[in-house]
Amino acid sequence: MTKDPLTSTREALIKDTDHLKRDAGHIVEDVKKHASAHIDVVKDKVNDAFDMARDCVKEHPLKVVSVALLIGFLIGTFRRK
Numbered sequence: 245m246t247k248d249p250l251t252s253t254r255e256a257l258i259k260d261t262d263h264l265k266r267d268a269g270h271i272v273e274d275v276k277k278h279a280s281a282h283i284d285v286v287k288d289k290v291n292d293a294f295d296m297a298r299d300c301v302k303e304h305p306l307k308v309v310s311v312a313l314l315i316g317f318l319i320g321t322f323r324r325k
Contacts, residue, residue, distance in 0.1 A: 301308050
């Protein structure tokens with residue numbers, strides 16, 4: 245008995261589809277792992293930057309207020325028509 249060509253093609257397509265689904269699942273898992281690792285690194289760097297900024301503000305509060313007022317003055321001046 246010979247197999248019907250359509251049946252064998254359909255079975256091959258089903259098998260290929262199953263392999264593609266599995267491969268896609270593995271790719272998604274890998275991307276999630278790498279993304280979470282990179283997000284943790286970014287979070288650490290952002291936290292360090294905020295800590296440095298907080299320390300700078302604690303050490304030089306008058307300079308920070310002066311710069312904020314200067315920036316506000318410049319923005320207000322140039323926004324006038």
